[in-house]
Amino acid sequence: MMYRDMVEWRGQNPPPATMMIISNKVRGVFDWDLLRLQQRTPYNLFLAYSVVPKVSILLSTSEEWCWKSLLKLSGPHVAVQGAKLYCNSCNFDTQSLKKFKKHIWSYEHVREEIINPTYDKVVCVTEKWGKNYKATPEFATAKIQVWWDMTSCPLPEGYDAHRVRPSLEAAFKELGYSGPVSITAYGDHNHTPLQALSSTGVHALHCVPDLPDMASVVEKWHYDNPPRAATIMMVISDHVDWISHYLVELLQENNYKLFLAYSFRPSKTSFLLTSAEWLWESLLAGSEQRRLVLHKCSSESGEPTATFNCSLCHFGTKSIDQFRNHLSTDKEHAKEEMRLPAVRKLNIKENRRSRVADFDRKGKRM
Template sequence: MVEWRDQNPPPATMMIISNQVGSQFSWDLVRLQQRTLYNLFLAYSVRPVFSIVLSTSQEWRWKELLQNKRSAPLVVVQGAKLYCKSCNYGSQRLKKFRKHLSSYNHAREEGVTTVYTNVERVTADWGRNYKATPEFATAKIQVWWDMFDCPIPQGYDARQVRPSIEAAFKELGYSGPVSITAYGDHKHTPLQALSSTGVHVAHAVPGVEYKRMAGDVREWHADNPPQTAAIMMVISDNVDIISIGLVKLLQENKYNLFLAYSFRPYQMSYLLTSAEWLWESLLAGPLTKHSLLSESESSVSTAMFHCKLCRFDTISIDNFRAHLLSDEKHAQEVNSDMITEIKPESGEYRRTLNLSYDRQAFHYNSLVKASKKTTLLLQKKEKTTLQQAAQGKTAVYWDYENVPVPYDFPAETFTSTS
């Protein structure tokens, strides 16, 4: 599949017929789809127990697909290729291929071939901090900063945060406009210094910032059409909380993702990033030509101030400070708003497959259910029909061992099913 993708750039379509997509292929496929988006069709004889974070254009139950009454007339296709993956042997002649399968050399090769229970992860060694491509070099960058996880270091001038972040971007060739929103308890942050550099302020309490951040991601996505190049950055140690929503966006839109965290995660995420930094290393980077604002300039706020607990917004730092001191109710968040997982779509609760991967084992974690109030609703990608997909190349990978032709179905007619 990876080789075919390298040789056939989009627009094109892949179809996988297997019950093993969730357990074997999805981690790599999710990352591959975030880099290069193909139409993706799935068929399986057993519906997955877990909700897979792969964005698909269409899915079918295998028997229903074969019994489709709209099947096209039988067409004989010449030139099918026959492969023996154990021996790395290929032929277009059926008689010759059958002879190979019954040969001593083939039996010996299958006898000594190691059986792997897990598929090798082809994207596990992909690097980070790629130089900007022309398409993304001037794209807008939206930063969501969790100050609870990644606070301003003691003794660090808060006015250096924005220029330090922008300097790191420019080192990689990104020069587009940057917008930063800082989520934290802003009764105890240097509001004046932050806002004077254009950092937007979002007041929240621990456990609530992710719900508010998810809502802001949704609003930002609505303002950035799918075909417009843009960059998202999350500064947090708990990006997995909103990762299901993010990975949907990355698969279905022309977005790149940056991450920063106070400590490096012990296991690799299915989120595909273009750049990652340790938080304090990011702040310690060279500022190059950036300079701090003078005292007179810093007295004027250029940012928006939001109280995410009360839905209060203002452009006045004095009004914002007065609001934070006026009533304690906004500092008490209702338990129903405390969340540990943002789901990408509303509807029935389903167990969600967490595709975190740590090179040693492939982890499956049943994640905590989120209430419908906390659901991150995304613009749904329009389903691609078979007729639309037929306009480009299509590759079908069929796991015959797990999804065979039913005993009562004529095998010679399955290619005419659509």
């Protein structure tokens, strides 16, 4: 009930505005939907609860209080007239406390409560928000930054890598997005069609699997992109959850939108609010209509301006030959490639050891 009222209030009070929720039900009851709402419209949010949530809430709040300590902060007592006393079940309202008390105890009211119990399930308003939106004028020419995880979303067997960029651009254009597109491909570039990708201006970033570098790149990218400028981020990966906490923060606080592509549809709708989603292979296959636009896009891309980076050695170049040399013959690079998997295994072992120790410690106390 409270949640529905809040959604209604949002409809009538566009931002900037502040709302405050005093409830213990935010975590697990409101948060999924509210988190998605926050990515669309920014309101200041104050939270108060009597039980501190066990898991930190991803909601972006301006202030949080413990309800009891908040009540202690009282200033001078001021009597304010005009509090509204309202019975939702009977749609009865009054400003007189006496009348309200009388109503609550009345036969009509009790009967109404029983035959028409108050609906207390949270209706998630964002649940039915469609997946692929036509571009609004503000975003129609906004720049689009694509992060492509080639390990979880590789190129299909026999697919011409020259077609990646035009396929993406055509899919964007179908929805009305025609801003400049920058694509960075993450993967083991010893085994990717580097020539074809870079000739269409796809940047390459060499990294080892299971070592997500995206979060740090996304962070760096954010510094160069003013928060108020309309910008679109796209993640092509089956592991968007690895960086979703980071993305949600960017979406709450900036004028950004998010596109997603994955090789299979996630079973649960994420708390990330997207403006468009695709299945990776169907995005690449494109529709007939898209194929017509394809030629036009390819000719537009002009001179290749791809950059090549190795995240293991912090090595960067604009020459594909230098990059290939680095990956295949550089001794330091070879050492890094050997070292990293070992470090990773060690980390996993360490992590397990500390969790076991933690458990044992707690066990003794019980």
